[in-house]
Amino acid sequence: MADSYEPSSSLSFTSSSYTNGSQSCNMSTSSASEALPSLEVISLNKLSSNLAQLLVDDGCDYTDAEIIVEGVSVGIHRCILSARSRFFHDLFQKDEKPLIEDSKPKYHMDELLPYGKVGYEAFLILLSYLYTGKLKSSPADVSTCVDNSCAHDACGPAIDFAVQLTYASYIFQIPELVSLFQRHLLNYAAKILAENVIQILVVAFHCQLGPLVTQCIDRIARSDLDSVSLEKELPYEVAESIKLVRLKSQSGDEQNLVPDISPCDKRIKRIRQALDSDDVELMKLLLSESDVTLDEANALHYAAAYCDPKTVSEVLNLSLADINLRNSCGYTVLHVAAMRKDPSVIISLLDKGAWPFDLTLDGRTAANICRRSTRPKDYHAKTEPGQEANKDRLCIDMLEREMWRNPPTTDSSILSLAMADDLHMKLLYLENRVAIARIIFPTEARLAMDIANADTTSEFSGLSIPKVSNKNLREVDLNETPSMQNKRFISRMQALMKTGYSCLTFSFFVS
Known part of the structure; x- marks a missing residue:
């Protein structure tokens, strides 16, 4: 400084x-x-506050240039940025763009970055720091997810925002912030899932953050992530370093570190290369000439993660793979598609029978995965007429709608406590819809409920309905196991949804 x-x-x-x-x-x-x-502290605080007003005061615009970030124009003062950042000093000094009369020079963020991205909110935090010397807290709508059960200390948006801040600090040459954010990423890398370490490793490699690179490589090397996927998502030298660490740990002989690639691995790699080329016919030919199956190659997982949606659909239509197969990390194809968040891929899998209630090893459904990787800003974004639908919300809505439409049968595997809570909330929603129906349309609702054999027990004040035979959802039975509780919730939900009369009653209020 x-x-x-x-x-x-x-x-x-x-x-x-x-x-x-x-x-x-x-x-x-x-x-x-x-x-x-004390006088100096007061003076510096006053200076910081005055400079901060330049960023928020719309009354008088003294900016002399603009930077376009995610389609939004941000006014800047080149003299301040030049004094605070060597990057901007060199940028403005060498700028030879001819100025249009009564116009400010404009810079596009995408053109300033050699790779990666820096979002609007991340840039504003960096800009505020350059003006005031104070680091603002991260805005919740871009640094948290829409899963209410998440602590937001290691979810996708939190990691992504920290990565953006680290990258921006490095590019704009603010070393004290690079050091600060590197410590944050070191904490993340130690506790997050291995697949989420990849994006941290990418930014650490490009920003030459040695300690962070070392920790991330060690973490991924000890994980079950397959080498082919690492080659797709990491720079070549980083992927090779991870392979080398794995070989050392397996062989223990540093003199003989030549990887032993089996014929089966070679065939699997060729099958995935055919998928990369969207050549399903070539993939079928490779399958016919070898004893490798689509399941052994995890071809559906690979296609759902990296291939064109049309290719995914074509592979599904072959009916040669188990759509609910789990890979080495315990993920089904639907879990992988939820990480990608492509609505067309998700709907293709659901149409072919992908089971939305399958849990990951840490107890998440595909809907949970989508929620924990979606920012409130994206989830609540309004779609104007004629615009493309919000993909983040669309993926979540499709998965949750499928869970509502096809609840698991009572003999399904034991669900997690988180799933029981989710079923509980869905059941409350249905029951209170029916409670409203019984108030507004008592005769029709009573007929529907008699046919469905479902009595409501609203938990909202003012909508209390007489309890008949079923147990109140809020009652605690110490002898009831989680499995018994799940079966009770599911049985009640099925009773509420199984008749046409009930569905008709719901449609009056949902629509």
């Missing part, structure tokens, strides 16, 4: 200000020394 202050030099005037003895002089000097740092 160029800013430095030397309070001691400003005290030289005190030695000649008093002549009433050395003791008096020393006391005055001591008092001034104590008062001056």
Whole structure:
């Protein structure tokens, strides 16, 4: 940082200000020394506040240039940025763009970055720091997810925003922030899922953050992530470093580190290369000439993660793979598609029988995966007429609608406590819809409920319905196991949804 202050030099005037003895002089000097740092703090805070007004004051626009970030124009003051960042100093100094009369020079963020991206909110935080010297907290709508059960300390948006801030600090040459954000990413890398470490490793490699690169490589090397996927998502030298670490740990012989690629691995790689080329016919030919199956190659997982949606559909139509197969990390094809968040891929899988209730090893459904990788800003974004639908919300809605439409049968595998809570909330929603129906249309609702054999027990004040035979959802039975509780919830939900009369009653209020 160029800013430095030397309070001691400003005290030289005190030695000649008093002549009433050395003791008096020393006391005055001591008092001034104590008062001056406070004055400096006040002055610096005032300066910071005044400069902050330049970013928020719409009354007078003193900006002399603009940077376009995600389609939004951000006004900047080149003199301030030049003084605070060597990157901007060099950028504005070499800029030879001819100025149009009454126009400001414009810069596009995408053109300033050699790779990757920096979003609007991340850039505003960096800009605020350059103006004020103070780091603002991350806005919740871009640094948290829409899963209410998430602590937001290691979800997708939180990691992505930290990665953006680290990258922007490096590109704009703000070393103190690079050091700060690297420590944050080191904490993330130690506790997040291995597949989420990949994006941290990418930015660490490009920003030359040695300690972070080492920790991420070690973490991924000890995971079950397959080498072919790492080659798709990581720079070549990084992927090779991970393979080398794995070979060392497996062989223990540093002299013989030549990877042993089996014939089966070679065939699997060729099958995936055919998928990369969207050549399903070539893939079928490779399958017919070898003893490798689509399941052994995890071809559906690979296609759902990296291939064109049309290719995914064509592979599904072959009916040669188990759509609910789990890979080495315990993910089904639908889990992988939820990470990608492509609506067309998800709907193709659901149409072919992908089971939305399947849980990952850490207890997440595909809908949970989507929610934990979706920002509130994207989920709640309004879609104007004629615009493309919001993909993030569309993926979540499709998966949750499928879970509502086809609840698991009572003999399904034991669900997690989180799933039980989710079923509980869905059941409350259905029951209270019916409670409203019984108030507004009592005769029709009663007929529908009699046919469905479902009695409502609303938990909202003002909508209390007499309890008949079924147990109140809020009652606690210490002898009831989680499995028994799940079966009770599912049975009740099926009773609410199984008749046409009930569905007709719901449609009056959902529509």
